[in-house]
Amino acid sequence: MSYIVEHSSGMKQIVVTQYYTASAWGSGLMDILATPAMIALAESTCMESVQGDLEKGMTTVGTKVNIEHLSPTPLGMTVTCKSKLIEIDRRRLVFQVELFDDKGLIGKGLHERFIVDADAFQQKANAKNESEE
Template sequence: METGIKGTQELVVSKETSAKAVGSGLLDVFATPSMIALMEKTASESVQSYLEEGQGTVGTKIDISHVAATPLGMKVTCNTQLVEVDRRKLVFKVEAYDQKGLIGEGTHERFIIESEPFQQKADAKNDM
């Protein structure tokens, strides 16, 4: 996998993605956790087709600034770009925009994993 891979996703801010609904605040504006989820989804899906069968990625680090509020009903666009590949570590530049401009930006780190063993290890925690 090489740097430069880009991803784009869009959504319309809804009650379900609002700060009030997800518990991160009391207002009907796009929630920071919802923005981060969109950023993670965009990054993850952008590289999925470059992985080998049975592999996936998991988010391990995020450093984001949420710089502007977005009201219900407004479209948000997330753009990601893979800027660093270090063996299994992938680092993305992430940005989110509403129809008036930049609302969030930063970096997001993901690791390439073997999906089945990873899931089994996580599930084994229930047996302890």
């Protein structure tokens, strides 16, 4: 299937620009890091941490997010996401994530992904456009 091992880890950083703010994402009115942007950073960090270990044509898709947003982050600060793969159950992967800004912890929690065949999964999604329901 793949060469993924438990305790694989990842790290990714962004600088909070207007693009990542709650006002831009529509999740709030303030120019601070949006919760959905923080979640997207966590998901991409987890995905990228294992993608290189998967067989050709395989990828992972997010299926569950349980992440707390603990502290606001203003424009200009760097946000770092650290992920650690803590559980593998066949195709199911569970990651622990922690997110930090320049002043400390801003988010933490768990994210679950499943390993899928990318083409087959895309075809399944596309079939929804073709159904008569």
